[in-house]
Amino acid sequence: MARKGILTPGPTKSAETPTTPPATKSAAARMMPRGAVGALQSSLSKLQENAVQDIDASLIDDAGVEDRLGHDSAAQSQLRDSLATYGQQVPVLLRPHPKLSGRYEIVYGRRRLQALKDLGLPVKAMVRQLDDHALVLAQGQENTARQDLSFIEKASFAAQLHDGDYDRQTIAAALSIDLPMVSRMLKVGQAFDLPFLRQIGSAPGIGRDRWLALAKLFEDSAAKSRAMAYLNRPEFSEGDSDARFEAIFERAGQKQSATKPSPPAPSKPRTLRGVDGKALADIRSTKRGLTLNVPARTADGFDVWLNEHADELLKDLHARWQQDQTPQDD
Template identity: 60%
Template sequence: MARKGILTSALTPPTPTDNTSSEKPRLMPRGAVGALQSTLTKLQENAVQDIDVSLIDNAGVEDRLGIDDAAQTQLIESIKEYGQQVPVLLRPHPTAQGRYEIVYGRRRLMALRALGLPVKAMVRHLDDQALVMAQGQENNARQDLSFIEKASFAAQLQAAGYDRQTIAAALSVDMPMISRFLKVGTAFSIDFLRQIGSAPSIGRDRWLRLADLLKSLPDKPERLARLFLKDSFAALPSDERFEMVLAAMEAETSEDAPSSDAKPKADAIAKPQKRQLTGRDGKPLADLKSTPRGVTLTIPSSSSDGFDTWFATHAEELLQDLHGRWKKQATED
């Protein structure tokens, strides 16, 4: 109330009196009024508000290539039990009065919509450039965005007219890294990338390989279209969808360049082999995936009781021991 009084007195003209003194009324300097208004605005922007989820629209650039259903279910259960712990960031809708646009926190917003709960949010007045900068900085702080999601984010910003310096600032990376992101991100349409998803284990070189194959076979999309429409394809994890698309394109290439030792088409698109490893008590310990390119061992943190952390600490000596045993056995054989 004290602040309101100060502001009101500073902005209200003085009331005329019978006093004939030549002394002019003393008003608060404009700089002080501006500073006070700025402080009030900042306090309001940092305040957390409960806002009806039906009043919130999407905005900015698409940063996630699909949502992990299991992870989203886990988030819903967490919010259901403990409530929303971290607020999302909104801005007032630029054209629809009384509505808002999401800047970041889309997964939390989806979870709250599913639960029928209002969202706890901070509301800030951001122009379009400030919006993508805030979204990019939030993305950079998250560890779960894959290479292709960051590359696609950079490509969408470039398509929207932002220069490379702005894109680099939004993602907090240097210019050479932006060039790498854009080389991959601009090679694929957003619709194509949505079909594959985030592919968290697939890096830049593999995406470049796929981009080169698509360039060399621009007139043969039928096979991929058939692949995308299969329920069995959509049900696969994102990494495996990438592997299947890459194998399909490599098979098309081998068909265009016949060779006496070319592999059969069925072998070229074979699914990666997966099996579960168990402990002596029969309980699951890890998942092992074998592909033509290598072997991946995954120890789930959620059920390992700390074994994943211990394994990561001792991985080098364990691998050296296993490699030594393999080498000895190979020599004896």
């Protein structure tokens, strides 16, 4: 549990000198200790912010903006094993929970926090007083310093900040980029919703140009529908994040025939026969459609039975036809 500084200023106001009008001083200024006491309090506050404390992981809640897309179970397992063997070498950064006394919010170090929770170990953390603006700046700059976020994770981070009404200057500062790059990242990040990006994952090998190309393909609703339908296929989750992107890109880019298939040319009637070679029906294809004729005189009741079961038989045939139209992967 974080300890309060021994010189934390109380609610009592300091005396005001007659020569200074009260209106010229803020309430915060009237409460701050002066002289040597004030300097000591400032030094102790800075030391406390930089001091590493052991904090119960169950007291730490999530905060900030989602900066990781997908979950790399292998990397998380490796991190957990490292922490179990060598202990936590790098502290996480927390802030006191703005609404719940005695609790904290994570600023950065989410993967370490989760691994320590799994191990049942306390979290070594620095605790700093940060408002929401300072929180996203600290989170973004720490991620940028690690240089292990992919392009789409940074673009998604920028889009989430933009949706949270942070201005572009703040986004640029959080990601340590210039304003033109903010515009380029937002063009990609805002083209895809977060649930879709979570399913793709970080795609570390996919750069800006490929994501822009996918965004362009998604402008065609049919192309987007083809790609999104593949998300529910079992084989989608078999590959890594880069492979999932490539599979979606391939399906979005599949060329569809611009014209409907030409109707078959009129043909002569042909006879459909049963397994015993007996004639069952005549079938004929014309420009107007397909005609099936079951002569009653030779059907021996088959025509009546076919009429009673026509609905379910036709549905089964149509389902088989739809299955044949779905492209199958090798």
